[in-house]
Amino acid sequence: MPSYTRSHLKQLESEAIYVMREVAAQFERPVLLFSGGKDSIVMAHLAYKAFYPGKIPFPLLHIDTGHNFPETLEFRDRLVEKLGVQLIVRYVQDSIDQGRVVEETGPNASRNALQTVTLLDALAEFKFEAALGGARRDEEKARAKERFFSHRDMFGQWDPKNQRPELWNLYNGRKHPNEHFRVFPLSNWTEMDIWQYIAREGIEIPVLYFAHRRDVINRDGVLLAVSDYITLLDGEKVENKMVRFRTIGDMTCTGAVESTASTIEEIIQEVASARVTERGARADDKRSEAAMEDRKRQGYF
Numbered sequence: 001m002p003s004y005t006r007s008h009l010k011q012l013e014s015e016a017i018y019v020m021r022e023v024a025a026q027f028e029r030p031v032l033l034f035s036g037g038k039d040s041i042v043m044a045h046l047a048y049k050a051f052y053p054g055k056i057p058f059p060l061l062h063i064d065t066g067h068n069f070p071e072t073l074e075f076r077d078r079l080v081e082k083l084g085v086q087l088i089v090r091y092v093q094d095s096i097d098q099g100r101v102v103e104e105t106g107p108n109a110s111r112n113a114l115q116t117v118t119l120l121d122a123l124a125e126f127k128f129e130a131a132l133g134g135a136r137r138d139e140e141k142a143r144a145k146e147r148f149f150s151h152r153d154m155f156g157q158w159d160p161k162n163q164r165p166e167l168w169n170l171y172n173g174r175k176h177p178n179e180h181f182r183v184f185p186l187s188n189w190t191e192m193d194i195w196q197y198i199a200r201e202g203i204e205i206p207v208l209y210f211a212h213r214r215d216v217i218n219r220d221g222v223l224l225a226v227s228d229y230i231t232l233l234d235g236e237k238v239e240n241k242m243v244r245f246r247t248i249g250d251m252t253c254t255g256a257v258e259s260t261a262s263t264i265e266e267i268i269q270e271v272a273s274a275r276v277t278e279r280g281a282r283a284d285d286k287r288s289e290a291a292m293e294d295r296k297r298q299g300y301f
Contacts (some may be wrong), residue, residue, distance in 0.1 A: 009197050016043075016185035017050040018169070019148055023130050023183050024057055026173035028068040030130040030183075031088070031123075034060040036072035037248040038194055038205055039134030039186060041079065045203050046185065048083060059086035063119050065250045066093045067229045069179075072248055075206040090122040107231045108219075110252040120156040123180060126157070130173070138190045146184055154178040165203045185291075191246075192271050198266045209267065211244045211259045222255035 018039060023030045047056045062076060080087045092111050095101045095172045100121065123131060130149075137144040145160040149171045164172045171180060176204045186194075198205060215226040217236045224230055225235055226238055229252050243256035244267075257276075262265045 006200070009193065009200060010194055011236065012189055013049075013197070015188065016046050019183065019185040020047055020050045020132065022171050022173075023132060023137040026128065026131040026171070027181075029114050029128050030058045030132060031061045031126070031128045032056075032058055032132045033119075033134070034062045034076065034087075035134070035249065036062070036068070036076045036206065037134070038198065038209060039136065041203060041205060042197060043132060043185065044083060044085075045201060048076055056083060056085045058132075061088045061090070061119075061122060061128075063115045064091045065115060066091060067111055067227075067249060067251045069206075069208055069254075070204050071208050071223075075204075077178055079204075088122070088126070088166065090118050090125075092118050094118070095121065107233050108252075110169075110250055112253050115291065116156075123156065124178075128180060129175070130183050132183045132185065134186050135184050135187050136189050136191075138270055146182070146187065148187055150182040150184065151175065152180050152182060156180070158182075170214070179220050192268070195264065195268045195271055206248065206298060208245045208248055211242050211262045213240055214256065215245050216239050216243060218255055223257065224253075225251055227251050228234055235238045244255065 014157065025099055032040075032043060034044065044056075044060065047058075051057055053071060053090050060080065062072075076087070092114050094199070095114065095118045096103050102119045103114070104110060122128075135143045135146065143159075147163045147164075149164060149166065150158065151163060154176065166172075173182065189197075197203075215238050216223040217226060217230065217232060217238055219233070219236065223241070223243060232238070241256075241258055244259040244261060245254060245256050259270060261270045
């Protein structure tokens, strides 16, 4: 790895660790949102480094849609045991059973958007004041509007026009009762930075990120993994392809990409030549032009 790349990654690492330590200093009850994806795994790794040799001073919170990849859950449990950190899991199915949300119907039904209510309920249940997330500004135009310390009102909603200025690395964590912050230490990272950092640090990631054979269907240009949660439409056929996932989320809306990249180095080369954005294979982002921003205003990750 070239020296300028190492220096760049070191700067990003230092910035993220600084933000995490600011969270620990300013808030009594922070939590790290954990999805099992590469960004949240890097977040957990940075938290480990930020507070070593002590333990990570906040729990991990996973909002389980019930439609997760089995590989993600298996990896999550192994990582939590390795880090010796508390894991809190809250289930979208419980929100459905309690009448807090209504399950979508139809062939394109997904629980992805339903996570918002489950997340907000969990934050209120434990009175978390700051929720650290792995979102990056390069992922999507709505996420590009986020500050490091992103204020949420008492209803958990986000107003992109009413955010605090952040000058000279000063972060304002003041809030009113029942409000909270979403904090994004990886804001200035890119997808390439994440992969180069994973390579530099030797971070273990789920096997879903590497090329493997899987049964998929092509739905509106998105390769969805065949599962019990996917209803085949007329004319759709199952194909066995060599694929990998650039993002990991709910199986009903997380698309794969055709790939032969089976090592971190090959993934880095693939990302460098990619002409489609990382979330270009996410069916939930295709529902409308402002799908992500609409979800974020309601309290989404």
